[in-house]
Amino acid sequence: MDYEKDMRRKKDKKTCFDHVGRIAGILAGTLVAALALLGGIHLDSKAAFPHDMGEKPVIARTEASGVNVYSDSDLTTVAGSLADYGSEVKITGAEGESLYGEYEGGEGWFAMDSFVDDPDFRHIYATVRAEMTAYTDSSLLEARGTFEKYTGVIAVSRDEDAVQVIYDQKDHYEIGWISEGDFANTLHYDGREKAVLRDGIYHVCCGYADNATGGVKDQFIMQLYEPYDLELIHVKGKKYYIKNTADGKYLSVSNRHPVWKSAKDTVNGRFRLERLKGAFLIQDIRSGSYLAEDVDRNLVLTDSKGRLASHWRIKAAKKIQKNKDPFVITQYDPKWCGTPYGTETMEEGCMGTAGCGILAPVNAVYALTGQYMNVMELADYAVEKEYRIIGSGTDDGIFEAAAKRYGRQYGFAWDGKSGNLEKLKKNLKKGDVAVIHVDGHYVSVTAYSEKKDKYLLLDSNCLPKREDTPYGDWISPERLMEGSLEMQMCYFYKLSKEF
Numbered sequence: 001m002d003y004e005k006d007m008r009r010k011k012d013k014k015t016c017f018d019h020v021g022r023i024a025g026i027l028a029g030t031l032v033a034a035l036a037l038l039g040g041i042h043l044d045s046k047a048a049f050p051h052d053m054g055e056k057p058v059i060a061r062t063e064a065s066g067v068n069v070y071s072d073s074d075l076t077t078v079a080g081s082l083a084d085y086g087s088e089v090k091i092t093g094a095e096g097e098s099l100y101g102e103y104e105g106g107e108g109w110f111a112m113d114s115f116v117d118d119p120d121f122r123h124i125y126a127t128v129r130a131e132m133t134a135y136t137d138s139s140l141l142e143a144r145g146t147f148e149k150y151t152g153v154i155a156v157s158r159d160e161d162a163v164q165v166i167y168d169q170k171d172h173y174e175i176g177w178i179s180e181g182d183f184a185n186t187l188h189y190d191g192r193e194k195a196v197l198r199d200g201i202y203h204v205c206c207g208y209a210d211n212a213t214g215g216v217k218d219q220f221i222m223q224l225y226e227p228y229d230l231e232l233i234h235v236k237g238k239k240y241y242i243k244n245t246a247d248g249k250y251l252s253v254s255n256r257h258p259v260w261k262s263a264k265d266t267v268n269g270r271f272r273l274e275r276l277k278g279a280f281l282i283q284d285i286r287s288g289s290y291l292a293e294d295v296d297r298n299l300v301l302t303d304s305k306g307r308l309a310s311h312w313r314i315k316a317a318k319k320i321q322k323n324k325d326p327f328v329i330t331q332y333d334p335k336w337c338g339t340p341y342g343t344e345t346m347e348e349g350c351m352g353t354a355g356c357g358i359l360a361p362v363n364a365v366y367a368l369t370g371q372y373m374n375v376m377e378l379a380d381y382a383v384e385k386e387y388r389i390i391g392s393g394t395d396d397g398i399f400e401a402a403a404k405r406y407g408r409q410y411g412f413a414w415d416g417k418s419g420n421l422e423k424l425k426k427n428l429k430k431g432d433v434a435v436i437h438v439d440g441h442y443v444s445v446t447a448y449s450e451k452k453d454k455y456l457l458l459d460s461n462c463l464p465k466r467e468d469t470p471y472g473d474w475i476s477p478e479r480l481m482e483g484s485l486e487m488q489m490c491y492f493y494k495l496s497k498e499f
Contacts, residue, residue, distance in 0.1 A: 048123050049094045050154070050166065050173055051193045051237065058091040058166060058173040060101070060115040061136070069108040073098045079108050086136075089115070090172075115175055117157035117164050124155040125191025126183070127332045127352070134176030138162040144176045145169075150352065152334030154191065155183065168334065187332040187352075189470050194329065195234045196275055198370035200320040201245055203227040205499060206293045208311045210276040227499065229317060238272045239285060251299075253284050258291060258299040278409045279311040315411045315499055319431050320370030323447045326472030328458045329363050329375070331355040336375055342388035349390055351379065357394025358382060359460035360442035361402050364433040364493055367446040367458065369411040378402060394442070399435050399491040407496055415492035421480060424448075424490050428455070435491040438466075439484050455480060 049058065062082055071079040073095040082089075082103060089110065093100035097112045097119055112119045117138070128151050136142045138159040147153075147167045156175070157164035163183040166173050205227035231243040241264050242251040249260035252269035261269065271291065272283040282291040289301035292310035302310050321327075331337065337352035351358070355375075362373045382388045387398040403414035415432055418424070424434060428448040436443050447456040454474040462468045465484045468475070480487045 048154070048191060049091070049099070053094070053173065054092055056172055057101075058175060059169075060089050060091055060175040061086045062089065062114050063117065064114070067110065067114045069103075069106065069110060070098075071108060073100070073109050075109060075111055080106060091115070117159055121155070121157045123191065124188060126153050126155065126186035126188045127151070127334045127337050128153060128182070129185050129187065130182075132178055132182050134165070134167060134174065134178055135162075136176065138164070138177050140177060140179055145174070150332075150334060150338030150346075150350075153178075153186065187330070187337075189330040189333050190328055192327065193234075193236070194327075194366075194372050196238055196273055196372055197232055197234070197240070197314065198320050198327075198366065198372075199232065199234050199322075200370045201229060201231050201317045202370070203315045203317050203499065204230045205313050206311070207308050208279040208313045209308055210279040210311055227313075227315075232273075232314075235270060238274060239270050240273055241269060242271055242282075253286060253301070256287060256289070256301055258301065273314075276311070278313070280314050281305050281310060282312055313499060316369045316371075316495055319368055319433075319495065321367035321433075321446055323449070323456055326446070326456060326458060327363075327366065328470050328472050329359055329366065329460065330462075330470050331359050331460045336379075339376065339379075341379055342383040342390060351375070354393055355379065356442045356460050357387075357396075357398055360435045360444050361399055361493075363444040363458045363460060364435050364446060365410055365412050367444070368433045368493055368495060371410040373406065373410055378406070381405060396437060396489065396491065403493060408498060411496050412493045413496040413498075415494040417489055417491045419487070419489050421477060421487060424455075424480075424487070427490075427492050432492045432494050434493070436480075436487050437489045437491075439486060439488075441466075441484075443485070445480075445490075449474065453477065457485070 065085040067082045068078050069080040071077045089101040089103045091099050091101040099110045130149050133146050134144045136144045151168050153165040153167045155163050155165050161180045162177045164177050166175050229245045233241040250264050252261045252265040270285045274281040290305050290310040292300050292302045294300050332352045338346045339351050340346050341349050341351050341354050343349045358379045365373050382398050387395040400414050407413050425448050433446040436445050444458040445455050457473045457475050459468045462470050479485045
């Protein structure tokens with residue numbers, strides 16, 4: 001089949017349409033913003049400042065004069081004060097409701113209400129749909145600056161007709177105020193940190209050469225070894241506690257030796273997980289050394305991250321998603337919302353308007369294996385293999401192709417497709433997840449509740465017509481049989497048996 005005929009065939013298929021996404025943004029932004037400000041939607045914790053502000057600080061100005069600076073995060077010992085209203089502070093860390101920052105002449109801890117109007121406001125994460133002006137206070141009289149379309153913001157306070165936000169300025173964040181009308185023109189998303197591995201129980205095995213297709217086991221050293229069964233507990237960033245499911249003990253380090261302790265060691269028992277490609281490095285945060293095995297399979301630390309004995313394969317022991325706390329990764333996450341998807345400019349088609357065929361499998365895999373797929377790597381792969389159809393969306397061949405290309409790397413496998421609702425129920429009950437083609441769109445369905453007789457829907461681009469949210473929704477079978485969520489085809493993923 002020649003290229004032009006093949007592209008016509010692909011364009012004729014029912015896929016996600018760019019213009020649907022554009023209309024969706026206009027309608028969904030106002031509705032979701034209004035519901036969130038009224039407290040009608042699940043929101044993130046009130047103290048959730050940007051996850052990366054250690055590398056990308058928040059520039060803030062004091063809300064009053066005479067603001068105290070403390071020497072401790074408990075805010076018990078006053079070390080000084082900032083006399084002037086509007087004094088600038090570079091915030092680089094947070095602990096509870098205390099913020100750590102640098103100012104002209106020193107550094108220290110501050111109460112959150114030194115910069116945030118209402119510390120009890122539950123934060124809302126959003127992406128703006130147009131260029132906006134930020135103001136110095138809620139009167140909206142003095143402009144502080146502007147930020148671009150598709151910038152990420154975190155709403156941290158509300159005062160009558162204004163919303164206080166933390167907004168992204170590329171190399172740093174700032175705190176300012178925008179009008180409530182402008183905030184209504186935003187798209188909301190779950191702002192919780194997307195962990196490299198979600199909390200859960202994993203098979204963990206050492207001795208893997210690393211490559212782009214998922215890692216190859218060293219046949220000479222580790223071929224007879226069985227994997228550990230470990231519970232990985234996410235702390236923040238790439239930091240984890242590691243618990244042995246066999247005896248309930250936690251991994252720690254004592255005198256540069258790995259040891260198992262009966263309780264979490266908050267000082268010496270945190271480890272950093274770094275994804276290579278198909279393998280991981282497990283790094284002791286305190287010493288900077290890497291967890292490895294010697295030839296007798298004793299755990300040791302090494303300063304070399306190039307040795308196979310320090311390369312670990314990590315694979316879900318069972319489906320990871322906790323159905324009471326689903327996680328939806330959206331098309332309008334500011335990390336990629338405005339990134340062109342197979343086009344020269346975002347106006348011709350970007351991830352925010354045409355990326356559902358990418359985010360649907362990413363959501364499905366995150367729910368199944370706990371592994372966070374690289375969104376733009378998958379998007380680039382779709383473009384390279386001509387699954388991206390400009391002006392239309394993504395061809396459904398991407399779903400099986402993604403399993404073949406990335407399945408070993410992220411621990412999932414293709415399990416066929418079907419247009420039958422009973423087949424969907426059966427596969428979900430046995431532990432599968434599904435990408436589902438609905439009217440002009442792709443979504444994920446990751447669980448079925450026998451008690452509720454409902455399906456757990458994860459929609460990367462929620463719309464009023466679909467009556468869903470960016471936080472996951474339990475929907476009835478009837479909604480999958482008619483209307484905007486009418487199921488046309490399911491594409492199934494299962495946990496990979498290959499280690």
